[in-house]
Amino acid sequence: xxxxxxxxxxxxxxxxxxxxxxxxxxxxxxxxxxxxxxxxxxxxxxxxxxxxxxxxxxxxxxxxxxxxxxxxxxxxxxxxxxxxxxxxxxxxxxxxxxxxxxxxxxxxxxxxxxxxxxxxxxxxxxxxxxxxxxxxxxxxxxxxxxxxxxxxxxxxxxxxxxxxxxxxxxxxxxxxxxxxxxxxxxxxxxxxxxxxxxxxxxxxxxxxxxxxxxxxxxxxxxxxxxxxxxxxxxxxxxxxxxxxxxxxxxxxxxxxxxxxxxxxxxxxxxxxxxxxxxxxxxxxxxxxxxxxxxxxxxxxxxxxxxxxxxxxxxxxxxxxxxxxxxxx
Amino acid sequence: xxxxxxxxxxxxxxxxxxxxxxxxxxxxxxxxxxxxxxxxxxxxxxxxxxxxxxxxxxxxxxxxxxxxxxxxxxxxxxxxxxxxxxxxxxxxxxxxxxxxxxxxxxxxxxxxxxx
Numbered sequence: 518x519x520x521x522x523x524x525x526x527x528x529x530x531x532x533x534x535x536x537x538x539x540x541x542x543x544x545x546x547x548x549x550x551x552x553x554x555x556x557x558x559x560x561x562x563x564x565x566x567x568x569x570x571x572x573x574x575x576x577x578x579x580x581x582x583x584x585x586x587x588x589x590x591x592x593x594x595x596x597x598x599x600x601x602x603x604x605x606x607x608x609x610x611x612x613x614x615x616x617x618x619x620x621x622x623x624x625x626x627x628x629x630x631x632x633x634x635x636x637x638x639x640x641x642x643x644x645x646x647x648x649x650x651x652x653x654x655x656x657x658x659x660x661x662x663x664x665x666x667x668x669x670x671x672x673x674x675x676x677x678x679x680x681x682x683x684x685x686x687x688x689x690x691x692x693x694x695x696x697x698x699x700x701x702x703x704x705x706x707x708x709x710x711x712x713x714x715x716x717x718x719x720x721x722x723x724x725x726x727x728x729x730x731x732x733x734x735x736x737x738x739x740x741x742x743x744x745x746x747x748x749x750x751x752x753x754x755x756x757x758x759x760x761x762x763x764x765x766x767x768x769x770x771x772x773x774x775x776x777x778x779x780x781x782x783x784x785x786x787x788x789x790x791x792x793x794x795x796x797x798x799x800x801x802x803x804x805x806x807x808x809x810x811x812x813x814x815x816x817x818x819x820x821x822x823x824x825x826x827x828x829x830x831x832x833x834x835x836x837x838x839x840x841x842x843x844x845x
Numbered sequence: 846x847x848x849x850x851x852x853x854x855x856x857x858x859x860x861x862x863x864x865x866x867x868x869x870x871x872x873x874x875x876x877x878x879x880x881x882x883x884x885x886x887x888x889x890x891x892x893x894x895x896x897x898x899x900x901x902x903x904x905x906x907x908x909x910x911x912x913x914x915x916x917x918x919x920x921x922x923x924x925x926x927x928x929x930x931x932x933x934x935x936x937x938x939x940x941x942x943x944x945x946x947x948x949x950x951x952x953x954x955x956x957x958x959x960x
Binding site (some may be wrong): 527541543544545547548550551552555580581582586587590591 | 904916925
């Protein structure tokens, strides 16, 4: 064997399991020797055979091709991280787990920041919560990927009917066509975004002005008038809780049906009416803010009421449009 | 044929031949064969297979218990000889029966659909 063949065999063996190297090395040596000999014996003139010995060896090695590819033929291990059997499970897990991890990380880190920081501010909240959430999402993504890659390599190839299903997952039936066709992840994602917005709206009455860097206007008190009767606060939070319940209903159904859609519209109307009454009859903004000039002036009140109903109208149109789409 | 058709044909031919190489190797190994003798035998029989596919395939068939391998060191150069096992013979018979069934099915199908 020449140094060229030895180098070729070494590269192949570097890519095959260690316990098989000796055996596979002997096989490849024998294979190359036979192929070179066959080529040389095909030469008409014995002198040519000697001259073409090196060329024959090169031809044989090139015919065998990339040694890494030959090693893959021997090893026959999966060349993909997650193959077609487990890919749907992987995507399903990513679609479910990553949003949950993202929302949970945002909430937990937001709450921890607000509770531990002496003077919480928007920039700090966003920076802390987003930074920690990105880390949590990356860890969740990496964990799922590694887990499925391990399952891919350890699940038995003999039972292909069970591959691609986690324990407890039901086998596919045609009923699932209905589930998937109407569903979806978009309905759940919309509901999730709505829940986050509702949580933000619920926080509005207690957010201190220092949070948005204007604490000097009223000594770091909330934007909303703390002198409002408790009933206004409880009513506001109660209506938001109802709205949140309709969003949870949509997320659980995973499709937009008339029930949760009309319940959501009804609660929207109640909230818009509640805010209209509050704006027209109460001093909603903190008295130290705006100095009678912003929301407490007549024009400001009209603008605020108009904005409330404009938001309601947009929400109504988008809900009805989504409902029509889902019924197609 | 257009280059696109040729490309598609090459892919399907490869798929079609992949399984036949296993059956052809099992049938040929009813008499002991070493790698290169099997390669030449298949080529002479009109079954084209690359060496870099055949040698690893023989190893997998050996692992599956369909072929028995023995190194022959009596010759000038050591060679690994493969022989069909009893299990291999049963599998080869079953595959061959499948092949005949497929052939007759395809023939009948072609006859039925020929205008």
